[in-house]
Amino acid sequence: MKDVRPVLFYDSGLGGLTVLREARYLLPCERLLYVADDAAFPIGRWPEEDLLVRLQDQFTRLIEDHDPKAVVIACNTAFTLGGVALREAFPGVPFVGTVPAIKPAAERTASGLISVLATPGTVRRAYTRSLIESFAAQCHVRLVGSDNLAELAEQHLRGEPVSDEALLPEISDCFLEQNGQRTDIVVLACTHYPFLANRFRKIAPWPVDWLDPAEAIARQLVRVLGQDLASVPSESPDLAILTSGARKPAIERLLAGFGLALMPGRELMPKSI
Structure with missing residues (x-):
């Protein structure tokens, strides 16, 4: 049947x-x-x-x-x-x-500098910290909680204008320079964020791999x-x-x-x- x-x-x-x-x-x-x-x-x-x-x-x-x-x-x-x-x-x-794609990010990074762009709830979660401890202990992982990106993505999807000036402060903390290395992977740890990935690429201070787990x-x-x-x-x-x-x-x-x-x-x- x-x-x-x-x-x-x-x-x-x-x-x-x-x-x-x-x-x-x-x-x-x-x-x-x-x-x-x-x-x-x-x-x-x-x-x-x-x-x-x-x-x-x-x-x-x-x-x-x-x-x-x-x-x-x-x-x-x-x-x-x-x-x-x-x-x-x-x-x-x-x-x-x-869950945040921390394991594949740790496997792909060349610089060892990874950022996880997420909602504040995901950043706070012990589950996220355990993923870092289990799969990315050898990396420097920066957790970046955005209060506004999910709402900005919804506005974008509805055809409402979303300016670069609104997006840039939400992603700027993802970019770290340390010991001659730069962040090379940003994990998109909210399923809303891939809808804005092309916008992120245009305003990012340098190219990174925006990791979408879909x-x-x-x-x-x-x-x-x-x-x-x-x-x-x-x-x-x-x-x-x-x-x-x-x-x-x-x-x-x-x-x-x-x-x-x-x-x-x-x-x-x-x-x-």
Whole structure:
């Protein structure tokens, strides 16, 4: 019997579309459901306890309503905080997480100077520090928490103007010169940031490798699905849920560009909204 359950992608906003885009290339037959918890955006500013409660509440309803075959948490902040708890709460659902790409950065760097550009929540997380200790102890890793970049990326995606003057202060601390060496890799540790990568390249003081983990996350999803991979294209449309219930033409056009139709009806929103 054909398995029509969706693969669910979760993010606080539109940044997770970078991961969904890569997954679509590798999984052309899967039915995809994208959930943007934009009612809570930006979640990097939430107190950890409150955010964890919200994540558990959201996923209880989403898994009950949609019975996903797998879940991709396409958000560093959400997964580094709640990934372990969500896997324990829903043992029957495979979870694929998003964590800062510190290990591949440590493997690629020539100078030994790496920066991790993230939200303040991801920078604070013990999970991030443990990745550095485990995989990049031989490197100098600078953690740079941006209060505004995720929101600036959302504005950019909606077609609103975002100036270089607004972006430059958010990335300038990523660039370090030390002992004749320069930062050569910046880890984009928020799925929103790759949407601004071309802008970053233009305003950066010198060229660096802007490391986007989206492709690696998509490959991990393929491995997790294993024999559950769909072999026949789904007849059901790929859908998106915005927990705010907003229906703005610019957002609907953007989602359509990623092959997603906005799901109608607030009755489908998580109960906490």
